[in-house]
Amino acid sequence: MIRLGLSGGIGAGKSTVAKTFIDRGGYHIDADKIAREVVEPGTPGLAALVEAFGDDILTDDGSLDRPALAAKAFVDDESRQKLNSITHPLVGKRTQEMLDAAPDDAIVVQDIPLLVESKMAPFFHLVVIVHADAETRVQRLTSARGMPESDARARIAAQASDDERRAVADVWLDNSGTPDDLAAAAAALWDDRLIPFEQNIRSRTVLRGPLILADPDPGWEAEGARLVNRLWAIVGDKASAVDHTGSTAIPGLAAKPTIDLQVTVADLDVADALADTLADGGFPRVGGIDGDRPKADPATGTVDAGLWGKRLHGSADPARAVNVHLRAAGSPGQQFALDFRDWLRADESARDEYAKVKRQALADADGDLGRYVSAKEPWFDDAYRRVSEWKLNR
Template identity: 60%
Template sequence: HSGLVIRIGLTGGIGAGKSTVAQTFIAHGAYHIDADKIAREVVARGTPGLAQLVEAFGEDVLDADGGLDRPALAAKAFVSDDSRKLLNSITHPLIGARTQELTDAAPDDAIVLHDVPLLVEGRMAPFYHLVVMVHTDEDVRLRRLVELRGMDADDARQRIAAQATDEQRHAVADVWLDNSGTPDDLAAAALAVWEERLVPFRDNVAARRAVEPSLDDTADDPESSKLGARLVNRLWALVGGGAQAVAHTATSSAADHPTRPIPELTVTVADLTAADALAEPLAAGGFPPVESDDPQVRLHGSADPGRGALVRVRPAD
């Protein structure tokens, strides 16, 4: 890709209402990649993935039609850490390759929507430009699962308990959509995020344009430590081996919005050549270059209209 697309991670606990948000984004042009669908596709009947599972776990993971018998596989794969690791070592590379294939096929100016139920649990948040979290209180989710999906109450409780906590979700969420109202309320909130944040973000990344943070976005977590930590992880994902250190070094306030924290981050590199080599990966990842007063520092801003940031890329002393 030409580095013009932005990747959005969409997640939320089981029964939170994620599909309503996904449908809203897709209706307005999001390029949808469904992680659950891919996980099913790569082990469908007749695939090399299914053959690998049979080789690893035996013929009795197949149903009468030669497809995957999921409960039978679960009974074998989730009995120990080793068997679960074996399962993951087969499925994860296949899912990753198919996801990359679909991402590469997206149009150049796409907003790629990656719909991932276990995004938090899989520690995938840093690899997105932005993470959208759909949230509903646990008791409401439990009621929905039992009443609307016909799940057994104990089973539903176990499924909820096995997923990330609200605190873990807050730590990675850039946008927090509360679904305690009606589906229409949620769709309206999702549309506002699409129009006010995602589309301008995509356009800013394409234009390599940094923004002054002005959007009064209550979905953004006001705790600067969480925001700083989130950006540190995202920068590491972008610069990889090209940096020696990434740190959240300070927090200032937007001039027109004193309560909004603007994290200042420092990426330490070997020399200015290394700093210049990071300019394009950072810009494609949502941190375009901006003018710097100091010839020994390369400065980057944020292309996300809902979140200001200042990133200094400097050689080690």
């Protein structure tokens, strides 16, 4: 199963994407629909609202008068909090009931207008944002829905900004064209990414990225931040830190287009206990890798291979290559991953030197990842010493 968070500003065209996914077999959970269901006549939710805000929030037939409720519930933060304390647990409970009823191989499409505002993005395998510019949305709301222009602009202004949506979007579907264009893009996303992603999670299949060096991409930082937040949502208090490491965390450095992340845990027993949790979250374990290549302690010259253990997980998402390294807090490998990143961020000459090493290693590897990694190791042995000296002297 994978959970897809679907959102977008009012009038962006989210319903077209939802319908496309539903037509292809998506298990749809509509947050707005649930919010209406839990306060229908005769429900405990409606009774609680009446008790909190008075029976003048009801229409003559006993159903909820939403404008009357809004006039009372949105006058101040205390009233809004009172409303949320009643409705949010009910919506959450019903949503969980629907999730529990979903088939094991479902692609769950959770349609949530305020996904960004409610900071729910990290709890999904993927977040899809449907976008149209504000003027296009105003035109759609006024012509298709008959909404007054002032109301349309006020509704748009009250929601998350485009920048806030971009920060959490794994997929950005542009709806500046026709509905057919948007439906075609959604269908391609379903066929090419979502179906394989769900299948890969169930089969515990890891997708490896291409062995190439890509030019520095400013988008790596945002992607790393999204993945850090997602890993925190998956591992919770079992980790003491989650960090973006590796070459994609170093501005200006050419890198394999694979995001490296480090999850710091108390010990490797905790890492092993997280294996299924991470796999279900979209990051299956990579077999056969139980540690980093040991390096000599700069102070003593000795090598203790037992201190360099780790567990490696990768991504089941066919469109995103990720390495997730689980290392014990305070271990040499855990410390070096952070110190090496920070050294290269601070030292331009070392960064340029490493770029040359990578290019030569890539040329020597002839497309073989193992040979590429091995070709860099002699340089890393000396870099371990240099990083230690830099850390002591900074």
